[in-house]
Structures are given as structure tokens and as C-alpha cells.
Amino acid sequence: MSSVPASAFLALALILFCIGLYGALTKKNTVIVLISIELMLNAANINLVTFSKYGLNPNIDGQVFALFAMAVAAAEAAVGLAILMALYRNKRTVNIDEMDSMKN
């Protein structure tokens, strides 16, 4: 029996997700944007683990999913940073606003 309700965990995950989202969409430094995305993934993981314990059908599967998500997040971070390095070599900047070659 737990004294902390499941909704408290979910609310914490929500707050962290919102922080990550806001950071991902406002920060100018591409590295920070990537970190913010990691934060959002973490918030999602909290949800997975919370439901694994307090869901309608408590199960270990939620934790396994969280593990897979972490593996994918790690891979994503590695590739994202590699792309960042390649971009930086070409453009000499990590300011995300200057990476607007999508326009033309």
C-alpha cells in the first residue's frame, strides 16, 4: 500500500514533459534542444513505470518498455549529436535559428 497516489507521479511526469517541450521549442542552442527532448522521453518513461505499478493490470511489461525506450533514446541522442557535429562543421554554429535551409 502506498501513501503517494498514482496521479502525483503522473502530474510530475506532466510537469517535466511540459518543461522539456517548452525548452525544445524555445532554446537556441541545439544541444539544449536535444537535452530537452531527452527530458520529454524521461517523462514518458515515468508514465510507463507508474502504470506498470498502479495500472489496471500491474505488470513487469511496463518496466521492460521503459528499458526499450531508454535504449532508443540513447541511440537517438547518439545519432542526433552526430548530425549536430556534421552541421556544426558545415555551418560553424549551433544556433538553431540559423539552420533554416528547409526554407529553400
Place this chain on the structure above:
Amino acid sequence: MTLTGEFFAFMALALVAIIGGVLLLNLNKVVHMVVALIFTFVSIAGIYVLLSAEFIAAVQVLIYSGAITIIMLFAIMLTKPYDDESSESKGGRLRNVLLFLGVVGFAFAVYIGIYNFPIDQTPSDLHVNNTLEIGKALYSRFIIPFELVSVLLLAALVGAIILAKREDKEADKE
């Protein structure tokens, strides 16, 4: 809700996590931001412990607080840090206000969903032999995804190396 040790632990961890996130948004130096985020990641590991997921907590500390943060720091150091967060255009400010309102609205909407979500807190025994259970699951029911993840990680490894590698032409040029 009773004032148990679990409750205090949750409050403390949640507070640290949120403060870490807020600092991420408000600090000026990039390195500081990353360091602030380490607190958040570690707190989240604590939260996992509260949720009877010791193995996940360990992995969280290893991967996020360790590996990813270190890569980020390397990336920051390898690039010329772009610290000037204040030089925003007028449209950028408007955009941020709009986004802030959007985020608050989104949080509100989801919170209503959370508030109304019917969760009956049935006791579970996930904390018993947690790592053993995860291992069993991974190597029985989730064996194929597990192997696929290993392939994904390998592909990411190769891709990252190729992307980040200096091309020969460029090397000649410099």
C-alpha cells in the same frame, strides 16, 4: 494520504526534478544547464525506486546521468557554445508567449485527464526480485524486440560514427 516516509521522499525528489527542469530553462550557460539536468535525471531515478523499479533506476543513472550527459558535455565542448539566449527577435518573443500559453493549456487539459483517471491502487509485488523478473521477461517474451534493439543500437553506432566523421575531402582542405 498519510505523512509517510515514502511521501516525503516523493516530495523531495519531485521538487529536485522540477527545480532541475526550471534551471534548465533559466540558466544562461550551456554547461550549467546540463549540470542542472543531471539533478533531474537522478531524481527521476529515485522516483523509479519509489515505483518499485530498481533495475530501471539503475539504468537511468547509468545511461542518462552518465552516458547521455557526458556525450552532451562533449558536444558542447566540441562546438562553439551559443550562450546568448537574450538576443531574441520580436516575433520570437511573441512566439514564446504563445507557446507558453499553449503549454499551460496543454498541461491543464492533460491534468483534467489525470484527475479523472480511475486508478485503483492494487498492491503489487514488482519490487520482489525486480531485476530477475525483468531478465526473465526480456529473455522470454521480449526476446525478439530485445535483439532488434541491439541491432538498432549497432546501426545508431555506425551511423553516428559515419555522420560525425570528418570527410576526407574536408580533411584535405583544412
Place this chain on the structure above:
Amino acid sequence: MENAWLIPLFPLLSFLILLLIGKRLKEASAYVGILFTLASLVFSILVLFERFSEPTFLKKFDWLTIGDLHLTAGFEVNQLNALMLFIVSLVSFLVHTYSKGYMHGDERMPVFYAYLGLFTFAMLGLVISPNLLQTYIFWELVGVGSFLLIGFYFYKEEAKAAAKKAFIMTRIGDVGLLIGMILLFWQTKSFEYSEIFQAVEAGAVSNTMLTLTAILIFIGAVGKSGQFPLHTWLPDAMEGPTPVSALIHAATMVAAGVYLVAALFPLFTASPTALLTVATVGAVTAIFAASIGLVQTDIKRVLAYSTVSQLGYMMLALGSAGYVAGVFHLMTHAFFKALLFLAAGSVIHAVHTQNIEEMGGLWKKLKLTGPLFLIGTLAISGVPGLSGFFSKDEILVAAWEGGHPVLFLFALIAAFMTAFYMFRLFFMVFTGESRGQQKNVHESPSVMTMPMVVLGVLAVIAGYVNTPWFGSFLGDWLVDGNEALGHGHIEGPIWIMIAATVVSLAGIYLAWLIYGKRSIARDWLSGQGGMLYTVLYNKYYIDEFYQLTVIAFTKGFSYFLRFIDTFIVEGIVKGVSGIVQGLGAMGSKMQTGRAQTYGTVAFVSLAVLAVIFALTGGYLR
């Protein structure tokens, strides 16, 4: 007779063939046109002879069905239709043949024959239509054919203007016809001639409405037949090739107005007011156009005004309840006026001018055209023994018996004028000394003279089908089985015939005195009434009057509309396009290429949806 529907299709076929391969056929395209119209002519003659012994043939099928309403299409062969078929296809065939010579060497000959085919198709279709709607369709098609043929020399400014004028002026009349038609349909629930007549006879239409519709339809006829005050297009239409003038603006299309009134004759007889209107307009036109014809110097214009005048005669006859007289004159006029036009074309072909002041002394040079022209002139002047005499006599009798002494007087004066100006024309062109500089004037080729000979023979003998002396065969046949059309022959006092003869002979004598013997100076008329002469020469300033009133008003109104268009309509349009453009510019500005902006927009939109969903609970609640 059941195959009468084929008659209009032959010229249509000719039109289509020439349209498709005319360019390759070149001059040979004439044979295509001639052959197909010959086929039409043969069928028409067969139908006409069949009609003498058989009753009216009517065939129709449902064309459109709207609720309980059935619009039909089909064809009808009654006496009038059969006669018109014969006249139209005959004149068309002769004109086709004649054009072979007249248009010789013209590069656009296939086009010319294609237009002729189209026109002939429309005209033949018009005269066998059994209902008003079909009539109206062909009526407009005829107008198109006329427009194309008048504007055939489209590189000439005058021809272009004349074509436009003809189209617009007749259109004014057509609006009247359309409104009348719709009113009639509203009242009788049918476009069928027979059903309309039944409804009129049964008194289903109020008197006022009857008069209104009759007069509106008559306005259509006024436009097409060049009656006063919509006559000004007809003389201008002489800018077209001369065979066209003979076919369209003498024998067939302008007669369509008369035909329409004749076809709807029971409708007109039901309204005395409408009849009086028709008669008055006809009489006024007759004398009015004849007076203009007195002083014109262009050979084709003289003939054009004479056409207008003769059409006025026909209207007068119809308006005086002289159905037979009107149709009879329509037939004889078609023959002798076509003859006159073709002869005039032959003259123009020989001397290359249309101004009669530059002609003269052609009698000896044009051995065949001269006598034929004389026959036409005698016929139109009403000299006893020729066709024009009999039909004109019928009209005068009808006018007298119709109880319009004033209109009778008008007709008599117009007859005098007709004789005078026609012989003025004849003497100026064919007698005296040559006033032009034309050398080697020669007779036209036989392909041109043969049609003239045929028409000349008809111009002499056509009158004998309906005479007070040998029986009124045509008249009896025309009104057979239809009492609403009046009597086959109207008995009139003998003095009318004598008066008509005397009047026309007097006109000829006066013309001879002035232009033949020259015992009276030529400028006697213009000297005596200088102002009158000027007024006549300028055609009563009708064109100028229109220019100053109707056209000026229309122009002003158009400017006003253009003002609205430029500043209000276009303003709105520009405003709308400006708004759209502005939105587009804003949208394109948003395409900054910055991923964060895109993400923000997408996310904020999602958040708005989420909030709305959370607050309302979606559709499910």
C-alpha cells in the same frame, strides 16, 4: 411528304462538308453547294406537288419533358410551308449557281458556300417548324447566317459595321419576339401553332394579352423584315456580296418576318388592334422607303429600299386581312426581286461600280442582262401582264376592302413611286451615253445568266396562278380547310385595277421624261425642293437620329456601367484578391524554415484542440 425533313438537311450537309474539307475543294466547293441545294429543290417541288392533293402533314416528337410540360420538335407541311419551301430552295439553288460565276476567283469561295449552306438550312428549317420555339431557334440561326454573309468581306470596315448593325437591329426585334413568345406560352401553355390557335379561338387569352403578344411578335417581324423603324440595317446589309443580297435580303430572310405574321395569322386576326398596327406599319414603311429610293444613287441601295417598301406592302396586305395577297406578293416579290438583284450583280460584275451615275448605255453591251432587268422592273412596277401587277392589285384590293382608305392611298402613292424610281434606275443604267470610264464591258458567263433567265420567266408567269381573270388557284389552295385565313380571293371594284395601272404607267412616264427623253431637267426635283431632296437623300436622317438618341443614351449608360465595373466591381474583386494575397504573403512569411516555429504552431494548435476537448468533453458527452 413524310420526308420533308430531309430538305433542310441537304444544305446542312453541304455546310458541314465544306467546313471540313472546303479548303481542299477550292472552287469545286461550288458544285457541292449546288448539288445539295438542287436535291433540296427537287424534294421541295415533290413536296409541293404532293401537298396539292394531300392534307397537311405534321410529325413531331417529345423533345423536352418538364413535369407535365412537353416541348416538341418536328416538322409540318401545310400550304404556306410547302410554298415557302419551294420559294426558298428555288432561290437558294439559283443563287448558288449564280455565285459560281459571281464569286469566281475569290479565295474564300468554300467559306462563302459553307455560309450559304448554313443559311439555307436555317431558312428551310424555319419554314417547316411546327412550333414557336423551333421557329425561334431557326429564326436566330438565320440571323447568324445573315450576319456571316453580310460581313463576308470582313476586311472592309463598312461590311463589318453593316454586319454588326444588321445583327443588333434584328436583335432588338428578336427581343420583342422572345417576350411575345414567352407571354403566349404563359397564356396558352404551349408553343404549338395549332394549340395556340385553338386556345385563341376558345377565348382562353384575354383581349389585351392577345393584342400585346401579337404586337410583340410583330416587332420581331419588323426587325427581320426591315420595317420602319428598324429598317436601317437592310440598306447597309448591301455591303455583302450581291448574290447574298438577292438570297437573304430580297427573297428569303427578310420575308421571314412576313412569313411569321402569316404563320401566326389567326393570332393576329383575333386582335383588330394588332392587325391595324401591322397594316399601318406596313403602309408607312412602303411609302417611306419608296420615297428614299427615289434619290439614292447606289444601285443596290435603291433595290434595298425597294425591298423594304415591298415588304411594307406585304405587311399592309396581312394587316388588312389579305392573307392570300400578302403571301402571293411574298412569292412574286421573291422572284422578281431576286431577279433584279442578280441582274444588278451582273451589271456590277461588268462595270465594277455600284454608282448609277457612272453607268449608262449598257443596253447594247449587256444583251441578256438588260432585257431581264427590264422584265424585273416592269414586274415590280406593276405593269399589267406581269406577276407584280397581280399581286399588287390583290394588295390594293385587300387594303381597300379592309376599310383603310388612307392606307390604300399610301399604297397607291408608293406604287407610283416604285414605278418611278425603278425606271429611273433602269434608264440611268441602261440608256443614254456611257458616263463611266469602263472599257471592255462584257456580258456575264452563262452560269450567271441562266438563273436570271429562270427567274425572269417566273417573274412573268408567277402571277397567273392567282388572277382575277383566270381564277384564284393559289388563293383557294392557300386557305383550303382553314376559314381563319379569310377568303381565297377578295372581289374588289374594277377601278382599283385601273387606278393601279394608271399610277404605275404614270410613274414610268415621268421617269422616262426625266431620265429617258430628258425633256424635264434632272435636277427638277432637287431644284424644286432642295430641302426635301436632302432629307430624302439622307434617308430622313433616321440613322443620325438613332445616333443622337438611342446610341448616345446607350453609350452613356455603358459608360456608367463601366464606371461601376471599374470602381465598384473591380474594387471588390481587387479587395478579395488582395486579402487572399495578403494571407498568402503572411503564410509564406511563416515559412521561415525554422523547425521550432513549425513545432510551435503545430503544438499550439494541438493544445487548443486539447483544451477545447477537455472543457467540452468532446462529442461523447
